[in-house]
Amino acid sequence: MIDTSKYDIIIGLEIHIQSKTESKMFCSCPTHYFEKEPNTHVCPTCLGLPGALPVPNKRAIELCILLGLATNCDIDNEIHFDRKHYFYPDLPKGYQISQYKRPICSDGYIDIKDEDGKKYSIGIERIHQEEDVAKSTHHTENGREYTLIDYNKSGVPLIEIVSRPNIRSSYQAREYASKIRQIVRYLNISDADMEKGQMRCEPNISVQEKGKWQYKDGKILPIGDYILNPKVEVKNIGSISAVEKSIQYEVERIVRDIEEGKKIIQQTRGWNADKGITEFQRSKESADDYRYMPEPDIPIVEISEEDIERVSNELIELPNEKKERYMSTYSLSDYDSDVLTANKDISIYFEDLLNILSKDMDIIIAAKAASNWITGAVFSIANDKKIEINEQNIPKQSLAYLITEYEKKILTRNKAESILRESLENEKDLKQLITNAINENKSNTDNLESIVLDVINSNPKAVSDFKSGKQATIGYLVGQVMQKTKGTADPNKAKDILIKKLNG
Amino acid sequence: MDKNTLKHIAELSRISLTDEELDKFTPQMQTILDSAKELQKVDTKGINPMKKHTPFSLLRQDTPSECLTQEEVLKNAKYTEKGYVKIYGKIFGSIEES
Secondary structure, X not given: OOOOOOEXXXXXXXXXXXXXXXXXXXXXXXXXXXXXXXXXXXXXXXXXXXXXXXXXXXXXXXXHHHHHHHOOOEEOOEEOOEEEXXXXXXXXXXXXXXXXOOOOEEEXXXXXXXXXXXXXXXEEEEEEEEEOOOEEEEEEEOOEEEEEEEHHHOOOEEEEEEEOOOEOOHHHHHHHHHHHHHHHHHOOXXXXXXXXXXXXXXXXXXXXEOOOEEEEOOEEEEOOOOOOOOOEEEEOOOOHHHHHHXXXXXXXXXXXXXXXXXXXXXXXXXXEOOOOEEEEEEEOOOOOOOOOEEOOOOOEEEOOHHHHHXXXXXXXXXXXXXXXXXXXXXXXXXXXXXXXXXXXXXXXXXXXXXXXXXXXXXHHHHHHHHHHHHHHHHHHHHHHHOOOOOOOOOOHHHHHHHHHHHHOOOOOHHHHHHHHHHHHHOOOOHHHHHHHHHHHHXXXXXXXXXXXXXXXXXXXXXXXXXXXXXXXXXXXXXXXXXXXXXXXXXXXXXXXXXXXXXXX | OOHHHHHHHHHHOOOOOOHHHHHHHHHHHHHHXXXXXXXXXXXXXXXXXXXXXXXHHHOEOOOOOOOOOHHHHHOOOOEEEOOEEEEEEOOOOOEOOO
């Protein structure tokens, strides 16, 4: 481990999100390209053929505005598209339609929880709309390198979110990326599956000596004659945990280079998840030269207050707010609230279950019970069985029934959990299993009295010991009852009946 | 406009120019820039850029429609393989014309 304590870590994160629309950003080709035959979702526009005209997708822009609203951004009243030029085979027009000087959304923030549990705000500089490029894969044939290109992905709506450089640790970077993913999933803006490339994270990392720099107006500035170390951009990050790991690796690498007196150069590196290292890709000695210009083929789009109002109707309760509500209204713990709100579908399942339960019990007790069951047995069984927690797999009415019977102490926790497991493992009807167990229980309880009497009659010594004050003997008698019932009786109940009979 | 600037611009578009070509094109590029400079002399203070505005409601609805066939898409590609466009060359280095 390298000692990095002399240095401050400065991170900015660029995140790209593929929006979940039916058609592409500037043409009507379908977006669902995953595992489709190559070059079948392509038209003259996304192929960049001369004369083809781009027409912006209304829904894509609504989703971009929605994300801006959810991340406390200002929304511009006009949309301006620009051309970003670079020459690369995955970009057949020779430019990407993007936004330069006027992003749709700017100057926002989101709150994350820092390592010490405190709230930390990460600034969002801008969120703009652009288009994805084609997919290229690289190969070699008899020593000759070649590239295969599939244009199905070319033109899929892409939202770019640029954070301010006020991320100060790999932990914060991971939390930020994970919060962004949570928000876009909650709002159904994107599935944000990083493995499928629906979400991509590119951190910019630099390491500066403590006290030699300042963060002012969203920028990192040197103090005095200190010269800032250049930043490193990391690409090819395929998971949220790789965001954290790649930054950790990179910080140590840069600090080691500084300590060894090596020259730090501005460069792009690629994360190699198998080896757990970053690898040099290219140096960035000169500033990018994209020769931006206003996109002449798309008019300026006017956005009215009413348009923004309409989009804001889609703003549902976001994870942070939901969590606050769970803690204040239902008195759930910070941890449980976090777990229940991590995924929108789980939180909806929890709230539905709570609705059913609270008809029969106090809302606080119901919430605690629902939370315990979902985050405990349900999670663990679903995880073992690799199934989703949803109405089809675990009907809420049946789960509520199970929880109610447990709360009424009709079923023990062990019994209730084994019923749940049994139902999921053997695809048996949960409700039927619960009813069977209750009936069995009932007949056991009816039997229990006669079994208890049996035990009392056949153990005169233990009975007289108990009566003469040896309280501990009760444990032995309970054990006898359990043996006779082959462990099906509730030991507490057996003990209650025993004491009643012995004292009576 | 000097030779180095022109060389840089050409490289951005992955066009390689010989020394003779650079000598020939540099003054030509300068002529183009001079013409643009003429236009820039016009006082445009307080005049909005002449660009069409359109209301948000008139943008395209998100409905997918027919695409080209794979055969049509690949028609202009010099090389193809299994439905892909094929390009020879190292992607970050020189890319052969395709």
